[in-house]
Amino acid sequence: MVGKGLHKKERKGATVTEPAWVRWLLISVALAFLALFLVLPLAAVFAQALEKGWEAYLAALKEPDTISAIRLTLITAAVCVPLNLFFGIVAAWAIAKFSFPGKSFLITLIDLPFSVSPVVSGLIYVLIFGLQGWLGPWLQEHDIKIIFAVPGIILATIFVTFPFIARELIPLMESQGREEEEAALTLGANGLQTFLRVTFPNIKWGILYGVILCNARAMGEFGAVSVVSGHVRGSTNTIPLQVEILYNEYSYAAAFAVASLLALLALVTLAVKTVSEWKMQQTISAAETER
């Protein structure tokens, strides 16, 4: 089976391949592009962050406002990711394994945050929960603060990040079909056993991939959070907002030091994403050879 596949690939490669100079040209153009727009800025972030030395870098990170921003970012991610994980699995399950009226509408809804500008997403929440908004007066009466407070930041982040996990899982679960679950049911497994022992092992790498992407976006979201946060230093600033404030105050080294945290997060995300993508590809091709 494997030998056959390789053979096919080789033959295909031999007949459609381009001359060497075309290949090298294309590869070098792609690499140059990546270097210019990705590697260079990333390197610049770290260079700037460490410009005044390691001591200054650490000092910038230890600044109370920065620590508070890191804490808020972590809290936001810690609330958003599990909620979106739950929502993502439920939605993907419903879409991939059942047919029901309104299914394509649900898929469109899940994609909505992708197509709406984050600033607009933030404004939606201001419209609903702000002082002039629909629920504003009622919230004020009961002394509940949502806009310009942590709940608003969390709500806006959930909205922006909710497609990530669902979008990752839907195609994966669709490719796997329902037969394994049906087999588990006929063998006497209940719903929870079926999920934990049959469905979950097949989608775990997809889940990890989705969680990583969702987490990166939750920590890095700027637009929507910026609208609802109110930029209160030491209380409603997340890491991206803190970077902007420091930058606007001309403390470049500090701004880049904080920004380097997000850049590091991006690198970790990339690494985990590569591994989980590779693992996921393996599960999918295993599913295909089984057919």
Added chain:
Amino acid sequence: MSIEIQAVSKSFGTFTALKDVSLKVPSGELVALLGPSGSGKTSLLRIIAGLESPDSGRILFDGEEATKRQVQERQVGFVFQHYALFRHMTVFDNIAFGLTVKPKKSRPSKQEIRDKVHNLLKLIQLENLADRYPAQLSGGQRQRVALARALAVEPQVLLLDEPFGALDAKVRLELRRWLRRLHDEIHVTSVFVTHDQEEALEVADRIVVMNEGRIEQEGTPSEVYDRPATPFVYDFLGSVNLFHGRVHEGTAQMAGLDLSSPENASAQDAPAVGYVRSHDIAIERDGNGSGAIKAEVRYLLSVGPLVRVDLVLSGSDRTIEAELPRDEADRLQLQVGEQVYARPRKMRVFVEDYQI
């Protein structure tokens, strides 16, 4: 356990999969649901399993109402066309699955599970592959694992959905004989779906022929093959030639021949269709006596032990197909373009209205 299906109907959107189907499967029998795709056979199987629920009608297990029972409570073993093995589990874990998900009270001990799985592995002759993953097995091996997995929970009913459909011809043949022997050993009531008439004829105790959501005929393989109840069954089982003509008070006139058709004794000069199986057409050099049609040999093809002969009836351009054993063909020494006589040995005549 016996299964009884009472007036079951099922539709998916605008497509009607089953129309008022009733069927009894006696305990311990191996029954084939045979039909073309879209005939409703798989839907019926899934309804028996509880994977689909009927729009109307009832399912009885051993005379007890089971329509509302959950899949898990029905104690059915289900074997899927594409095996549906758990791809992340070894062969051993696949087979053990049904035992390990039992509630604590009724779950066998680890040692009991191990013994049971090893017995099943012996039964399917894959003892040394217990630690392999499904992707490392051949199609035939996977399907045997799927069968062992279904048998591990000691189901009251075994349901198989085109179990050999995804396998190549030789493995299919081996596996269906193996299934027949297995059934003779364990005698669990079994229903299997197939669109392969040969498979149904060879394996099943009884055959249920389905078409467009209805049962056309049910009976033993020889009943269904020798006495097809409807033109559809005739057409579906084996290759067959069609003759158009008329039937009047028990005598059919087809292709210039007068044939007796006692089952249509009451027909009054009605249009009719006659069916003759390819192997029921004899080829003769000289057409002495009546009952043979003059024809020209158009094409000869050897298929293993048989020779297929395409004949063009003289006086028309209709082609019929005959199948001869090879030695018979050798004796006749047929040549393309020769004049011969074709004699239908057996013809079944249906009055045309019947078809509509």
